[in-house]
Structures are given as C-alpha cells and as structure tokens.
Amino acid sequence: MKTSKFPSLRSQVLFLEDLPGIKKISLVLGFEPEQIVVIYDKKLYAHPNVKAWLKKFPLSYGVRAGEKLKDIDYFPLHLKKIMKVMGPSAPQNMCFVSLGGGSLGDFVGFLASIFKRGVPLIHIPTTFLAAMDSAHGGKTALNVGTVKNQVGSFYPATAVLIIQSLLQTLSxxxxxxxxxxxxxxxxxxxxxxxxxxxxxxxxxxxxxxxxxxxxxxxxxxxxxxxxxxxxxxxxxxxxxxxxxxxxxxxxxxxxxxxxxxxxxxxxxxxxxxxxxxxxxxxxxxxxxxxxxxxxxxxxxxxxxxxxxxxxxxxxxxxxxxxxxxxxxxxxxxxxxxxxxxxxxxxxxxxxxxxxxxxxxx
Ligand SMILES: NC(=O)c1ccc[n+]([C@@H]2O[C@H](COP(=O)([O-])OP(=O)(O)OC[C@H]3O[C@@H](n4cnc5c(N)ncnc54)[C@H](O)[C@@H]3O)[C@@H](O)[C@H]2O)c1
Structure with a gap:
C-alpha cells in the first residue's frame, strides 16, 4: 500500500446504538453541551429520541435538508441566523455538531471550516449515505446555482458518531x-x-x-x-x-x-x-x-x-x-x-x- 505524505483526513469513528445521554455527552463528544452548537435536520424532530436529545443543548439551529441548503446564495442568511442563536458572542472553545444527512454534513462542514477561521466539527450522520460516505474524508461543499459542490474545503470532523437508532427511520x-x-x-x-x-x-x-x-x-x-x-x-x-x-x-x-x-x-x-x-x-x-x-x-x-x-x-x-x-x-x-x-x-x-x-x- 502506497503511504501518503499528506496529513490524515481520518476522523475518529464511533458506533452507538442510541444518542448519548446527558452524562455521556461530554465524554463521547469531547465538549460540554454549552460549548456545542447543534445544526440539525428539522425532519428529525419527528424522531422520538431526537427532540428530547436536542433539549440538552442550549444552542441549536434547525434547517431543511437538501440541495437548497447547500446553495451559496442562502449561506450568508443561515450564517447570520446561526450567529443570532449564539447571541453576542460564540461559546468559548466551541464546536459544531451536524445532525443529518449528506447535505447537512456538507453545509455544516463548510461552516465549521470558515467560522472563526475553523472550529471543531462532529458529524452525526442520519442517512446511510452520510454514515458510509460523506461524513468521512473531510470534503465540505456548497452549490453555486445548479453547479453542485463548486465551493468547498477539506475539513475532516474530529469525530463521526454513527447511531443505529437514527438510521432506522429511513425510507x-x-x-x-x-x-x-x-x-x-x-x-x-x-x-x-x-x-x-x-x-x-x-x-x-x-x-x-x-x-x-x-x-x-x-x-x-x-x-x-x-x-x-x-x-x-x-x-x-x-x-x-x-x-x-x-x-x-x-x-x-x-x-x-x-x-x-x-x-x-x-x-x-x-x-x-x-x-x-x-x-x-x-x-x-x-x-x-x-x-x-x-x-x-x-x-x-x-x-x-x-x-x-x-x-x-x-x-x-x-x-x-x-x-x-x-x-x-x-x-x-x-x-x-x-x-x-x-x-x-x-x-x-x-x-x-x-x-x-x-x-x-
Ligand atoms: N462530502 C462528501 O464527500 C460527499 C459524498 C457523497 C455525497 N455528498 C453529498 O451528500 C448529499 C446527499 O446525501 P443524503 O442523501 O444523506 O442527503 P440529505 O441530507 O439531503 O438527506 C436526504 C433526505 O433524507 C432525510 N433524512 C435524513 N435523515 C433521516 C432519517 N434518519 N430518517 C428519515 N429521513 C431522514 C432528509 O430530511 C432528506 O429529505 C448530496 O448533497 C451530496 O452531494 C457528499
């Protein structure tokens, strides 16, 4: 196997049956709930465990998943709203958690890579596609008009948490x-x-x-x-x-x-x-x-x-x-x-x- 001369884009990958409870959040995610800004797919609100889990975090922001979320034209609007959720100053030593499929991961990954010139990122992929592919390898992306993934960065998540119960509601x-x-x-x-x-x-x-x-x-x-x-x-x-x-x-x-x-x-x-x-x-x-x-x-x-x-x-x-x-x-x-x-x-x-x-x- 050829070895690479570049730094690794490998994230720590954890497989869990369910979302970590309040006592385990800091252990599993490596951050206290108040340091975390969770950006989640609103559709997951219907999931029995997600609604209760999100309540554990003072800062969260719901979005509609899909290619429109990755549209560069909407990015500044989301950014302003996310900053409003955070209040006058972002939490110290903060991290973004992306809870959703590949579109969320690409969007939050890009955001994490440029916010304050880069803050830690954790992916919790909720589609198999994201769990298997897009959450790994550090590619983030936004679309420009109908041109997919035209803008982006290489920004690996520090951790990818794969939660079995979240993947059971897929169509x-x-x-x-x-x-x-x-x-x-x-x-x-x-x-x-x-x-x-x-x-x-x-x-x-x-x-x-x-x-x-x-x-x-x-x-x-x-x-x-x-x-x-x-x-x-x-x-x-x-x-x-x-x-x-x-x-x-x-x-x-x-x-x-x-x-x-x-x-x-x-x-x-x-x-x-x-x-x-x-x-x-x-x-x-x-x-x-x-x-x-x-x-x-x-x-x-x-x-x-x-x-x-x-x-x-x-x-x-x-x-x-x-x-x-x-x-x-x-x-x-x-x-x-x-x-x-x-x-x-x-x-x-x-x-x-x-x-x-x-x-x-
Ligand atoms: N960065 C990468 O390396 C990479 C690799 C492959 C694909 N991608 C990107 O990933 C995106 C496609 O990923 P996707 O299919 O996960 O997209 P997605 O995030 O749009 O999710 C697809 C649909 O599944 C819904 N959903 C998410 N989790 C669910 C759950 N647990 N139960 C029920 N419904 C749920 C969403 O609301 C959405 O309607 C594309 O934008 C593609 O460009 C990126």
Missing amino acids: KKQLQSAAGELMKMGLIKGGELGSALQGQSKEELKWLWDFLPQAIEAKYEVVERDPFETQGERQWLNLGHSLGHILEAHYGLAHGTAVAHGLVFSIQWSFHRGYLKAQDTEDMLHLVREGTGISSPEEFFRQNKKMSLKQMSKYLNQDKKRIDRSHLSFVFLSGWGRPMRRKVTQESFFTEARRQGWISF
Missing part, C-alpha cells in the same frame, strides 16, 4: 440510495468486501448496518492514498458519478440511486472498451442491480422521458470531472478492486450514453 428510497454507494465501495475495494456483498442476502435493513465498518474503512483507504485529490486516486470515488450526477440533476433521483445507474453505465462501458472480462461484467452488473433494485433503462423510460443530447451536454459541462471543453476524466473498472481513470472525449461519453439508451436519438 425504502433512501435505503436504495445507500445501497448504491455501498455497491460502489464493493466494486472499488473488491476483495473480501466485493465477495461478501455478492454472497449477502439483501432482504433486511440490518445488512446495510453490518457492512458500514468495511465500507467506511474502504473509503478511508482511498482517501489516505490521495487526501486532497492531487494524485488522482481519490477520483476513484467518482465511480458511477459522471452519469449519476446527470440523472440526479435531471430526474431528481436520490444521489445513491443515480450513482447505481451510473455504476451500471461504467461497468458496461468498461466491458465495451475491453477493460473488463465478460464474467466480471456479469457478476458486477448482477451485484449492482440486485443489491439496489434499480430498474433497467427500459423500465425507467416507461415512466420518464429520455434526455436530449443538448440537455445531457449542459449537465456534463457543469461537472467537476470535466477536464476541458471536450474532455472529462471518467472512472472505468478493469476488474474487482481495480478502478482506473481515463481521459475521454465528451463525444465518446455521449455515444456510449446513446448506445446504453440514456439519450433520445
């Missing part, structure tokens, strides 16, 4: 989204994780919980090879995201579900280019389709209208993976645990998207 749609990200990690890591996922029955919610530690470790392994995305390996985590982001933006699919469609696209394109063997291709497609339950493009287009080339081109041009006007960096697979980046032309991406049925003729 089927959210679980499918989580499964998409988990399958991505299984393909990137391969080895034991890939095999275990292939052999796993996907009937119950518990399987996602059981795989969390391995999926998180797989993410840290990639992040530690290339913490600040200067070497290229961290871009492996974009597997499935080129088409995924387009589908997420255009059809409003959940992030991980869109990524699952993007994984199928990447696997098929890898095979088409001769990078992947037929057996691996078949096994990988089976894993992603069965593990996430995503529909085939034919089923998908019974309910959705196909995109035009012009529409797809608009989204692709907004993508961070774009290298220049006519090229992008695309993540292929040459086997289990063998992701690879290649510079491809936009034209070849569109040709493949048309071949796989995503663009109308």
